[in-house]
Amino acid sequence: MARKTGSHSEITGPRIRDAALKLFARHGFAAVSMRQIAAEVGVQAGALYLYTPDKETLLLDLLRTHMDDLIADWVSADPGGAPVARLEAFVRFHIRFNLERADAVFLSYMELRNLGPENFAAIETLRRDYETRLETVLSEGAAAGIFALRDAKIAAYAIIAMLTGVNTWYREGGRLSRAAVGDLYWDMVRRSVAA
Amino acid sequence: MARKTGSHSEITGPRIRDAALKLFARHGFAAVSMRQIAAEVGVQAGALYLYTPDKETLLLDLLRTHMDDLIADWVSADPGGAPVARLEAFVRFHIRFNLERADAVFLSYMELRNLGPENFAAIETLRRDYETRLETVLSEGAAAGIFALRDAKIAAYAIIAMLTGVNTWYREGGRLSRAAVGDLYWDMVRRSVAA
DNA sequence: GTCTATAATCTGATAGAC
DNA sequence: GTCTATCAGATTATAGAC
Structure with missing residues (x-):
């Protein structure tokens, strides 16, 4: 069955963690915004909160x-x-x-x-x-x-x-x-x- | 001659550096605001810019x-x-x-x-x-x-x-x-x- | 599952009164 | 030398449309 367009829960989660790891290491936790992480993954900031509470x-x-x-x-x-x-x-x-x-x-x-x-x-x-x-x-x-x-x-x-x-x-x-x-x-x- | 009230340039500079060192080490550079440093020293944020350009x-x-x-x-x-x-x-x-x-x-x-x-x-x-x-x-x-x-x-x-x-x-x-x-x-x- | 829009707050830095 | 007020923009997190 074709996957619903825009639905990628199994790959977006890991991609968020990869992007966050890279950005936190490069710039520091406090210096990285949720928007930057979202941009690196290719989603909007609000979508991150489906994968992490904060x-x-x-x-x-x-x-x-x-x-x-x-x-x-x-x-x-x-x-x-x-x-x-x-x-x-x-x-x-x-x-x-x-x-x-x-x-x-x-x-x-x-x-x-x-x-x-x-x-x-x-x-x-x-x-x-x-x-x-x-x-x-x-x-x-x-x-x-x-x-x-x-x-x-x-x-x-x-x-x-x-x-x-x-x-x-x-x-x-x-x-x-x-x-x-x-x-x-x-x-x-x-x-x-x-x- | 009595020092003008509120004028402490020789001690405020070192105190700013001490406070910034302590706060940066504790919380990280990006996580510390200029207002927090000022509060630790006991001055307002604007006064910090007399001692550092940024x-x-x-x-x-x-x-x-x-x-x-x-x-x-x-x-x-x-x-x-x-x-x-x-x-x-x-x-x-x-x-x-x-x-x-x-x-x-x-x-x-x-x-x-x-x-x-x-x-x-x-x-x-x-x-x-x-x-x-x-x-x-x-x-x-x-x-x-x-x-x-x-x-x-x-x-x-x-x-x-x-x-x-x-x-x-x-x-x-x-x-x-x-x-x-x-x-x-x-x-x-x-x-x-x-x- | 993702988006847009928004709330409430904080940011670094500057201008001008005193 | 310090303060107050302010600018212009960014912040985390949430609500609700699709």
Whole structure:
């Protein structure tokens, strides 16, 4: 049966989220109007409210989806087994995942402040979950005498910050391939925690 | 001679910059109105334009002052001499300076996008200057066989990102003192580049 | 499902009184 | 140096036609 003209609910929703992600990352949440998002999608501003109750919820959906994907993808990528192998997998996974979703990563660090307290807390819980997964790998390696750490929690923070920093300078087609970047960072991380 | 009532040019200017820094960091540049800044200072919105030609220039002044101070303070703190001592001094300096100016650090990473192209380029030049100073210490240590590095530029990016990350989790009065944080990070940095 | 029109409010910036 | 008043336009969100 022919679809009613102008009815595109299954594709307009994702297109709104894509446009909002791109514009929020580029200009900042507060600087982007609902009209700009609508124009990017090709609908009128009023139509957006069929897909989100308000602007903040649109941001929350983007952030929650990103954090859920991050954790789910790491759970899939985690090889388990020896702590050294798991740590190397984490380093390469984190760099790759964050480069592939640079806009969402930027939003997750910069626009949390535009969430209400309870939404903020929900995203923070997901971030803590991810950090704790790395911390656990480090702690297990330290307990096995493979890593020498003075503080597994701080080491996890330090490693994640270092890896996420790749997003601030890496440019596709530049001097280094993604694989070369992974090699360089794994070398530094490995030595920083090696026993 | 008695000052004319309501005339406070030497103190209102700094108070405007203080208020703008705090509000921009808390809510984002675009989300803060000139009226909010004025209210925080205790003047009317129109009075702000005696101190800044427009909102973007107010942001630019905050960012440029921050970067100028960062570089000048590191030049003062740099002990010179042995690369290991200089690197340790850099680690402790960067953590201390950034914790003392958390709002300005956050602004410098998040609100560059609200600057016009030429102002953006001016701030980026200052940031590159700071990064290059660390890179030079690393390169000299590598040339002397004291550090083992595969890429001094990437190592500088990695170290700066790791150290700046302290701002995202450190809370005054928490489990660790600032000195203890400096010790932990210096231990990790030292091992990540040691020959 | 999308559109147009609208409500109520806020925006950056300026002019002119004091 | 600060205030009040104001301009011209943008803002989020909703109501109701189609």
